[in-house]
Amino acid sequence: MFAAENGLKGDPRLEAISAAIRVVPNFPKKGIMFQDITTLLLDYKAFKHTIDIFVDRYKDMHVSVVAGVEARGFMFGPSIALALGAKFVPLRKPGKLPGNVISKSYDLEYGHDCLEMHVDAVKAGERVIVIDDLVATGGTLSAAISLLESVEAEVVECACVIGLPEVKGQHMLKGKPLYVLVEPSGLDDHLC
């Protein structure tokens, strides 16, 4: 569900966050309007608003783990984890984590990819938020949910800064709630 439909309608912070996101046409391939959050990270106030909104939402939900999807989930997740007093768990591409891992593969438009987590990072019964910069089809987040559920953690919600139109109206992902701050920025917004 989008933040504007869930108590933050008209919140000027959402406007600032949306305005700070740059659209890069035809990246990584023709036809894709890439939502670039690096410009959000250059806008200190808007970046801080992003973190604050997530922290405000989760601070009373007894969340003990924030799991971030490599690599852009790493840019948001740790700050949220620190503010919540929660653990941060990186979910990584294959071969990066040095300890014993569990893996989950997922489909891409062409082919598939794989997400890994350290087996000892999350305990059964822990309440987890999964964070990434953007949700498109939900394939990556679904893989993340599978990894966490396989160690019997409870995924409380998936949280993303941006949600593509495919997920509008979708409140759940693999049975788990989805929380998104903004829709994609349009073509004619501030091309920096």
Add this chain to the structure above:
Amino acid sequence: MSAKAGQEDPRIDGIKTKIRVVPHFPKKGIMFQDITTLLLDPKAFKDTIDLFVERYRDRNISVVAGIEARGFIFGPPIALAIGAKFVPLRKPKKLPGETIFEEYELEYGRDRLEMHVGAVESGDTALVVDDLIATGGTLCAAMNLLERVGAQVVECACVIELPELKGRQRLKGKPLCVLVEYR
């Protein structure tokens, strides 16, 4: 602020004990410094960030540059706490906009670090962050990128140093701050 310099802050020992060493990863002979276990201890992770923030908050740093991917874990919390921009320095072809790159040497071959054009401007004062410094090759490439666009690198900051690899000497005279040394 290395583990050996003068009075050691009492938080440093708590940080050091949380770093897990994984032998023979990614290959035989390498004692891999795993910071994921540090991230599982909220107090130790907070102490890590606090130590850097206390050092840099009054130094007028306008940009924190973090090196992919573990620099993305430590850099943004520091940037947010000191009011600076965060700039990711990435492997090739990940950044969507116009980029500049700097090559650096690996044990076998070369790799590249990229930065978005326009992210850092002439006159910016920069802190470079990564989880660990080994040979210093990646940090040196990061510093070069920042200096090429006219920024001034104030310092490099890493959680861990492998002093035997002498990376500190490859930083073109710039200071390095680390919390923990592994010998």
